Amino acid sequence: MPELPEVETVRRGLAPAMEGVRIIRAEIRREGLRWPFPSGLAGRLEGARVDRLRRRSKYLLSDLDTGETMLVHLGMSGRMTVSGLATTHVPGRFHRAHPPVEKHDHVILHMENGARIAFNDARRFGALDLRASTAIDAHPLLAGLGPEPLGNEFGAPYLAARWRGRKAPAKALMMDQRIVAGLGNIYACEALFRARIHPARAGGRIGAARIEALAHAIRAVLLEAIEAGGSSLRDHRQTDGKLGYFQHNFRVYDRQDLPCTTPDCTATVRRIVQSGRSSYYCPACQR
DNA sequence: CGATACACCTGTGTGC
């Protein structure tokens, strides 16, 4: 469940269970995910207090009071679920009712406040690593990332400068995490639609006004999606089991052959494949 | 350097 809005939703869901709370036990149920877990993982987590839970792009960063930071990436299918928080207790019941451990629960953190946090990832494209907090920004997975699209560094002038002269299709540039960090297939498609840019158009051949519209569209669609609790495709859930609902607001993503939602547009949404990923767009609105 | 293909995995939906 992983583009920026989904990861931010996960962060907000985890924060009450994790921030300021000590990890009393770390259950490591396999050797690793995309890469092997760092050596001595359980021992390095157990007893540590999570001072702060942050997000950088699609990465979750837990700053621990041990001087290390835990980095988590959810890959394509990763989920984090919280159970047993006091605030979710059924009145009158004093024991912590945790759901049974599920298939693909690879790491389970038992927190001092009674919460249990499970990192579930069926496809195992996710990652978990530990690194000294002072050096976390230099982590190979973080070092090359572009600016946060919701941060101050990002805007139309930045985007124009980075796309100038580029022959790659706009869609590919949107997905390039070195330019802007956090967009994935859904929000790249949705932002291009809002800015009326054809996904196959060469990035360097887009005028200033469209680039301006695109920078605005990127921020708007991400903010709206965060507000909606992200998008839930298939069975994905927020940390408390609830569904995000931004998928109901998709204008083009996963809408092949459905009518374009622009008023008075009679075209239907098209799907093409670009660098192995589906791109959805309106052939009439996007040029 | 830039652009593309492929790799890693499991689960689900579709069509025969």
Place this chain on the structure above:
DNA sequence: TGCACACAGGTGTATC
């Protein structure tokens, strides 16, 4: 019901 196949929210690595 079974089976083959396409496809799925990502990204590092190899290859031109």
